[in-house]
Amino acid sequence: MISRRTLLVGLLGAPLGACNSLQSPSLKTAFLGDLRETYARYRPEAQPGVGETPPTRPANLAGTVVPYNGEELPGTIVVKTGERRLYLVMEEGTAIRYPVGVGKTGKQWQGIAEVDGAYIRPAWAPTTDIRRDNPNVPDLIPGGAPENPMGERVLTLSGGEYAIHGTNRPESIGTYASYGCIRMFNEDVVDLFGRVQVGTKVVVTA
Numbered sequence: 001m002i003s004r005r006t007l008l009v010g011l012l013g014a015p016l017g018a019c020n021s022l023q024s025p026s027l028k029t030a031f032l033g034d035l036r037e038t039y040a041r042y043r044p045e046a047q048p049g050v051g052e053t054p055p056t057r058p059a060n061l062a063g064t065v066v067p068y069n070g071e072e073l074p075g076t077i078v079v080k081t082g083e084r085r086l087y088l089v090m091e092e093g094t095a096i097r098y099p100v101g102v103g104k105t106g107k108q109w110q111g112i113a114e115v116d117g118a119y120i121r122p123a124w125a126p127t128t129d130i131r132r133d134n135p136n137v138p139d140l141i142p143g144g145a146p147e148n149p150m151g152e153r154v155l156t157l158s159g160g161e162y163a164i165h166g167t168n169r170p171e172s173i174g175t176y177a178s179y180g181c182i183r184m185f186n187e188d189v190v191d192l193f194g195r196v197q198v199g200t201k202v203v204v205t206a
Contacts, residue, residue: 066087068094070095073201076203079204084100084174099185101184113201113202116198117155146168148168151165152190163182164181165181167183167184
């Protein structure tokens with residue numbers, strides 16, 4: 001079970017070029033999404049009302065247990081960018097497969113990292129780059145707010161630039177939508193959050 005840490009939000013400066021978000025005294029992590037589109041489509045007044053049923057997930061974007069014959073050890077997270085799928089490797093040649101949104105063309109990355117932080121409904125703050133693109137973006141969006149782009153859970157990755165997180169844009173899952181972060185349906189990132197821990201290996205491939 002993961003060690004849950006609350007996020008200490010500080011408006012610290014982020015690296016130039018990052019489209020930041022979560023910040024703590026020892027960590028700067030970027031949400032690299034398109035905030036202009038987020039704000040155009042997800043204004044607070046446009047959110048579903050109390051008691052409304054959320055959209056049904058398309059059948060082709062269901063999470064499922066599948067056979068897995070890769071070389072990674074059980075407990076490893078594997079993101080296959082071309083498939084827009086994330087695999088959590090399990091025992092006995094299986095994996096849990098989740099649909100994800102991945103980086104747009106030119107914004108994708110490959111490599112090995114590890115989970116270095118885990119946050120529940122974190123607040124989000126824009127970087128200079130995002131503010132330049134969207135001058136009306138708030139200085140800070142509270143955790144759990146409908147317009148917060150980080151969703152229900154966030155797993156930050158070593159290196160300080162990317163994260164696996166939920167989303168307030170469920171229609172972007174299964175597409176090339178972000179600037180490098182891995183987006184999941186909120187219910188999926190909650191499930192993954194409960195199955196991994198800080199130090200979990202993450203492999204991102206084409």
